[in-house]
Amino acid sequence: MHDVAWDDVADWFEPxxxxxxxxxxxxxxxxxxxxxxxxxxxxxxxxxxxxxxxQPLPQQAADIFALRRSEATVTMHIWPAPNMLVNTHFFSDDEIEFDFDRTELQGQHQLDLLCRFMRSLGHQLGKPVRLTPENGPEHPLLIYSPTEDRFTPTA
Structure with missing residues (x-):
């Protein structure tokens, strides 16, 4: 059973x-x-x-944000699966943002990996995770709720 069916959301991932x-x-x-x-x-x-x-990853997030405050460009590239790259830039300490390349998210398997990533993040933080178009946190396509352990398409 899939959290979200590819056929229901494929148009969101059109490159x-x-x-x-x-x-x-x-x-x-x-x-x-x-x-x-x-x-x-x-x-x-x-x-x-x-x-x-x-660079070596600092042990403390505070050290990363100290660099950001000095105008340094800071990025973490994460591969939660071999063919799935997720980037975060530490733009703001009050908003966590990850970037995904649509071309890497094609098909049910890649969608399942994305959902697994969102679920892991939501459980770790105890907060909802929103999948959105680029720079659009106010326009979610999909929301993962850790309290309900479910994905809700909103688009």
């Missing part, structure tokens, strides 16, 4: 040059720390860069 985003709103630095802890505990492959150069 058009834009990304899809996953958001956790009303976040804080503790939530970001939980994201870092999740990446490590899941054993997901990742690369953390500062100004485009790979």
């Amino acid at each position: 058009d040059g834009s990304l899809l985003d996953a958001y956790v709103l009303d976040a804080n630095e503790t939530d970001w720390q939980r994201v870092i802890d999740l990446v490590k505990s899941q054993g997901w492959r990742f690369d953390y860069t500062v100004e485009g150069q790979s």
Whole structure:
């Protein structure tokens, strides 16, 4: 059984040059720390860069945001599955955002991997996770609720 059927949502993933985003709103630095802890505990492959150069991932989210406040470009590339890249840029400590390339999210298997990622994130933070068009947290396509452990299409 799938959380979301590909045939019901395939048009959301039609490659058009834009990304899809996953958001956790009303976040804080503790939530970001939980994201870092999740990446490590899941054993997901990742690369953390500062100004485009790979660096060791700081132990504390506070150290990452100190770099962001100094105008440094900070990115973490995460591979929760071999063919699925997720990027986060630590833009804001009160909003967690991940980018997904639509071309990498084609078919039921990739959709299942996306749902697994969203579920892991929602459970780790105890907060809903919204899948949206690029830069559109106010226009969710799909919301994962950790309290109900379910995905709700909203588009």
